Amino acid sequence: MRQVFTSPRLENVEAVAGLLRAEGIEVRITNDRSYRGQRRSHFSYREDEEAPSPKPAVWIVNADEQPRARQLLRDAGLLDSSRDGTSSYLPLSALNDPAASxxxxxxxxxxxxxxxxxxxxxxxxxxxxxGTRTPSPAVPAVAAAKPAPPPADIIPQSAEELSVYRVDMPTALAKRLVEETLATRKPAQACIAIDGRNPSPAFLQSLAAGNATLSASTACVDGATRISVSDYMTDGSGSGKATVQVDDDAARSLAVERDGTAWRILDAR
CATH class of the missing domain: 1.20.5 (Single alpha-helices involved in coiled-coils or other helix-helix interfaces)
Structure with missing residues (x-):
């Protein structure tokens, strides 16, 4: 498992866990029971030095889902672009041992x-x-500055510099690439594949296909143009490269970038 978020407030941790679960990511929350007594009106950011408690944290169960989870938290403003080293690959049993702390x-x-x-x-x-010297004129004592209280809001965690990795083709990007190919080739019939799989009927109906008849790749008829989009490679920044192949032509690698909810094709190789 991999830790992706921690906060002294259990409500924040549960909210982040709910966000990730809503996206189909399996997560676990650790150290939640010790913080339940500090929720709502009894919550305090000042830790008891005599009886410290570990902070609640959100952990990703499947390592393959970590990049997507970090991207979701980054889009929500909960992660920075560098990592301070607070996360851990330790098993859950090791995290519950307070001896070192x-x-x-x-x-x-x-x-x-x-x-x-x-x-x-x-x-x-x-x-x-x-005390034995002649006392000098009294100088007003300077009051010691009080330490600043800890922040009360969610503090975004740092995130390590991520390398480029492959993720499932975003629906909006697949639609943009297929429509660009249809507009360029202008086929009478075309069959579509996304990451080697059939697209949904709703996806085919949403395409601006002109007069072309569209079908899934497994239902391709003779003479139809085969269009395949796949291999979206990104570092999680909203830009990357995607592969487009038409029939048996050489596959093209296109640089793409997200602009809000739309996608732009930057160049082709």
Whole structure:
């Protein structure tokens, strides 16, 4: 499993999990029970140093779905473009072990105690040295600045630089590529394949085909022009390359880019 989101608020984590489940991505939420008592009016961003609790997190069950999940969160404004290294490939059982966190808190407490004792010693020495001197005019003490409170909103996580990977052909992009080919070739009959599979009847009906008769690739008749679009390669930024092949001609690799809900064809090779 791979962690894709974490937040001190369980409501945020459950909302992100619901968003991913709505897109058909299998997810799991960890560390949710310990945070249920802090929801609504009892919620606080200040962690109890004496009894720290791990933050709720959303994990992707299937690694193959991680790129699509990250793209959905990036589109929703919940992920940045670089990664701070907070995610983990550890199994779920390892994530529930608080031993390392407890040791770290214990070490921090020891350091704070030592620093406190050092400050007390330095203050005592200062009083001893300067107490025998003639007192100088009093200088107003500068009030110590209060630490800034933690932010109350969802903080977008950093996301690692993703390499180019293959994803299913977006419906809008497939429609744009097929219509471009139909407009260029102007066939009387054409059969369509998307990623090697038959398109849905609704997809065929939505195409601006002119006078051409369209059918799925498995129902192709003799003499019909075969149009295949496949292999959409992207880094998740909304741009990439797609392959278009007509009949037995050499396949073309087209650079494409998403512009809102529409797609543009940049060049062909």
């Amino acid at each position: 407890a040791q770290e808190k214990k070490a921090k407490r020891k350091v704070r105690i030592r620093l406190g004792l050092l400050v007390v010693i330095l203050v005592a020495i200062g009083f001893t040295i300067f």
